[in-house]
Amino acid sequence: MRISELSRRTGIPVATIKFYLRERLLFPGHPTGRNQARYGVEHLRRLLLIRILTGFGDMDLATVRSLLAAMSDPEVPLIGLYTAAARRVGPPEPDADDEAFREALADTLGLAGTQGWTVGGDCAAVRHFAQVLVALRQLGCAQDLGFFEPFAQAADRLAEQELALLHEQGEGGEMDAVHVRAAALARAVVFEVAFATLRQIALQSRLTPNPANTP
Incomplete structure (x- = not known):
């Protein structure tokens, strides 16, 4: 064409x-x-x-360039591709002596442990979530970590479905290796948006009066 x-x-x-x-x-x-x-x-x-x-990803071209390079490089493992896709510009890394962050990091690892997730304190997503906890606590919005367990459970089920689809496409021969990695990269971005958007829809639905329940 x-x-x-x-x-x-x-x-x-x-x-x-x-x-x-x-x-x-x-x-x-x-x-x-x-x-x-x-x-x-x-x-x-x-x-x-x-x-x-x-x-959907709201990425600048420098980030896009690095992701496309990682996608095309068979030496980059899939976990590296997913990690790169999830990386966003976030708050600056806290000081090593920041007690609030250390406590939030330990709590985050504890939450991960309840799901059987094998991650460490050096995981970028773990550290980012710990910073989320710090921000909530500074605002006086500190929920018990049990509040986030449904989030974690839903995320685990979605991750399982996403990786099953990846395995199906790769092992079944439906797509070649480059296309499988491209599809994985696209889903990593789009599914994140889908998850957040569905939560917004649910909130709006619960906050909107239902005419059927009006006397």
Whole structure:
């Protein structure tokens, strides 16, 4: 397909696609003449993935570049790909002597232990959640850790389903290795948004009066 067709099918302006080509976020097409090239389904998938990362993931192009590089590198294990996809700009790392953070970190590891999760205090997601606990406690919103157990249980079930899908696509031969990793990267971003959005829908539903219950 020509670049105009690529633009139509992805919803990404031609000028933006050309920018991605110049920045090597998108690999070149097959030359067909001076300043002309043909593009295939691989370019289409790559552009749709970039759109997910920049849109749903709200990532800058430097982050997108590093994720695409990790995705294409078979030496990067899947856990590394998921870790990179989950990385966000968060609050600065607290001082090593910050007692509130140390306490929250221990509590976070305790919560992880109730789910049988094998993670350590150096895990970026663990440290980020500990910072969430610190912020809540500073605001006087400190719930007992039991409050977060349903969150953890739901997250564990979703992780199990997500990895089962990954295994099914990889072992069943439905997709090759690069496509499996690209799909895993896309889901890592989109499912995070889906989880948060469903919670928002549930909250709005519970806060909206139900006409059926009105006398």
